[in-house]
Amino acid sequence: MSVSERDPVSGYATTGHDWNGIKELNSPIPRIVLWFLAVTHIYAVISWVLLPSWPLIDTHTTGLVGVDQKTAVATDIASADAARADWMSALATEDYDSLRANSDLMARAKVTAAAVFGQNCQVCHQKGGRGGPGFPGLSDDIWLWGGTAEQIETTLRHGINSPDPDTHFAPMPAFGRDGLLSRPEITTLTDYVMTLQKGVIAGDTSEGAVLFQANCVGCHGEDAKGVEGTGAQNLTDTDWLYGGDAATIRQTLLNGRQGVMPAWQNRLSDADIRMLALYVEGLSKGSGDAE
Template identity: 35%
Template sequence: MADKHIDEISGVETTGHEWDGIRELNNPMPRWWVYTFYATILWGIGYAIAYPSWPLLTEATKGVLGYSSRAEVSAELAAARAAQAGNMERIASRTVEEIIADPQLQQFAIAAGASAFKVNCAQCHGSGAAGAEGFPNLNDDDWLWGGDPEALYQTIAHGVRHAGDDETRISEMPSFTDMLTQDELRQTAAYVVSLTSAPSDAALVEPGKQLFADNCASCHGVDATGSREFGAPNLADAIWLKGSGEQAIIEQMKAPKHGVMPAWLPRIGDSTVKQLAVFVHSLGGGE
């Protein structure tokens, strides 16, 4: 066995490791560190005995304390359901308007509806309900089918153009390609734009107004403020769902875009639909 190497400066034995002429001193660890290390080993052994820790083929060791995080969560969920049971029964037996009239029940429904909205509605309407491209903003007061509590319930429950639901909202704008020439489409678009801003050519507005009265007023109204009976939008408020500007209006007249909203009643149940209606109504745009 080779003689142990002693560092000339410190007089301490080295470990025998050397790298690029540098040797490692074989200094013992401080006692407090060693004792702490031993304590962590003892603590780990005690924890493994007291709590579930060692995985087996189909489960883990139970631990002498019998603790289970799953059982704890299940108990907390059961307690939460028991606390909610009374409110859920009241929601199930009342209309949306009656829920809103009860401040305590309204607050509960808003909180529950906000959670349901994030799970079921935020994908299209956004987490803040401000809408995405082609999907309506639920914070403003522009409603195709009405923004009162019962109207909101009807729309959420039965959807819009949802196949298989006889009570779904139905509206369909026809294509005007075969009815109007390209020049007439431009004139109509110029008139619609003139209701909220300046058109590209003011000379097109007057003939466009007549074309609008002949072809569009039956759904959108003589004053272009829309009709909820047909789900026809208000064209005089500068709020646009499918795109604004003359070219976007022309494209909508040529190839109308028809959105679809699912019927949520069979998916999430009557009580959750009511909670969603109360929540959406509370956003500020509800009537």
């Protein structure tokens, strides 16, 4: 009969495994681990009986306690809506001048609107409305469709280049892709647009100026400063929606731009839309959360 080897320090028998002189002990599982496993298994069985747990074909077991988190959340939301019904109703119905004059309501709306903005707008326009490539900044005084709350509400409701029948519609043509201009003409026009930060020179008869007059002034204006309410941006300043470097301008002329903003009137309530309009108006005036 073989005699098992025992560790002289712990007294436990070894398993016979040896790794470079290190021998594995056949030590028992600690009792605290066994107790932990027992308690967690008992807790799981009790939870299966008392709480909603097992899925069925088209429902689930509800448990003896009858806990229903979905109903609880719906109740909490209904309670919150009831608590703010008075001032939310005012947001949906009163004119903007009355709302702006109501400092208490504006203070409440600002806090709530910041959350609504974060949930729905911030992913594109960034925190504080600072914007980014392809997404206009909302914290300055440069507007393509108007920066009053009334104008912002219209943009929010119907979107830009969206499927809404009343959307703002202003796509930038693809002059190169659609064969409206040749590649050499695109290059000439790109070079000309790069000079517009110095302003349009009256009586300029250069090829670039002629191409601009023939193809661009209908939207961007004779002075290239754009026309608010048409979606055509000012080409004489340093604020560019997609970028003002030569490569980006060339891409814009070649392939056009068809940026889309969703129409929110079927996604948000009237009160939420008008609250957002006031909030965004405040961002451009420095009274919003522009962090």
